[in-house]
Amino acid sequence: MEANKANDLIVQEPLYKKVEISKMTHSEAIEILFYKGYVDCFCPYCEKPSVFSGKLTIEQEQRKINLQISLSGSPGGNRTRKLFEKPEIYQLEFFCSRNENHILNVVYKVENETIVKIGQSPSSFELQRGEFKKYKTILGNSYNDLYNAIMFYSSRSGVAAFAHLRRIIENYFIAKAYKECKELPDWNDIKYKEAKFVKKLDFLKVKLPETLTQNPRLYSIISKGIHELEEEECLLYFEALKECIFLSLDDTIEENRRGKSKKKIKSELSRIDNKINKK
Structure with a gap:
């Protein structure tokens, strides 16, 4: 200990x-x-x-x-x-x-x-780079927000760190899920745009990481931190919020891995089936 x-x-x-x-x-x-x-x-x-x-x-x-x-x-x-x-x-x-x-x-x-x-x-920021570097490919442009969030935290700028965590939720998780959900046959774009944030998570949950849908308070806590909490309070809560983001990204990576594996297996079984039936 x-x-x-x-x-x-x-x-x-x-x-x-x-x-x-x-x-x-x-x-x-x-x-x-x-x-x-x-x-x-x-x-x-x-x-x-x-x-x-x-x-x-x-x-x-x-x-x-x-x-x-x-x-x-x-x-x-x-x-x-x-x-x-x-x-x-x-x-x-x-x-x-x-x-x-x-x-x-x-x-x-x-x-x-x-x-x-x-x-x-x-610095502690440099020592942690290996912990979040693995998310660079999957996050794309939003990786800069993850980088900045942890950098601001290590510089004791809690509110700024919270702001970049919120941008990851909005510009990566929500934007990605919304783009995918819009292609669904029963999607109602008008109702989605009229809904409050928590309700929007319900609309998007089929395309959001499980960790994010199970912790809908994450976004409201971050927003409250940006607008109402002191720097020290934001610093106190940052690690828990960051870990929730990490787990959500891990969910996404695992889902992508499973999707690729399923596609590969389906293709391989189809190839085997065709080869067997030609005999």
């Missing part, structure tokens, strides 16, 4: 995200500040998925031991708070398993009982 928290803080979270030490154990705080485990992510230098491993210097190992000793004598109360109140900087290095010259640097600042990631190179 601690390793996952340390990994996610590096890969998923933007700069200046505050993590409250009071909401974790001493061992969890130490694991983050002196993490030397694995960071599973995309290496922007290799342009491939990779695993980075952390290494601590002798000085860092000694600093970790000193902090553990101090904390072991202060299970709670004022002394514990004082250990994490004054400003302290912690720097970590991780090395790519494909090429040790590819280095990931992370800098944390501890102050007022919080851990804040104040520096990182490559």
Whole structure:
């Protein structure tokens, strides 16, 4: 659990995200500040998925031991708070398993009982590129919106990130489904255009990904975020919304794969049938 928290803080979270030490154990705080485990992510230098491993210097190992000793004598109360109140900087290095010259640097600042990631190179955005790069072909022009959504999130611009997620729903999922539904024999274009958004999803559900139709509140949450929520609230909710978009894209990819497989099997069976019947 601690390793996952340390990994996610590096890969998923933007700069200046505050993590409250009071909401974790001493061992969890130490694991983050002196993490030397694995960071599973995309290496922007290799342009491939990779695993980075952390290494601590002798000085860092000694600093970790000193902090553990101090904390072991202060299970709670004022002394514990004082250990994490004054400003302290912690720097970590991780090395790519494909090429040790590819280095990931992370800098944390501890102050007022919080851990804040104040520096990182490559950025969390660059480390996530491998996660969403696979959607480039299927999204076409809308890939730029996915790219920008995650870039704005990593730059702590929550409202802008929400705006680009909404554009993906409108310009990719909805536009694509509408184009396909218009070809159906029983399609009623007038009723569709008069309907509210949630009702439009009902009209289009036969051509929309299952994840999207099962989560109709996605669009309204994003819209509310753009018009009513603060930046911090948008940043707090972004990951869940992004994952819903990813799952919807995965549904589309799987549906396309199944469609191609069915077409191929049908063609192959037809070929076999013709060949057998000629005998």
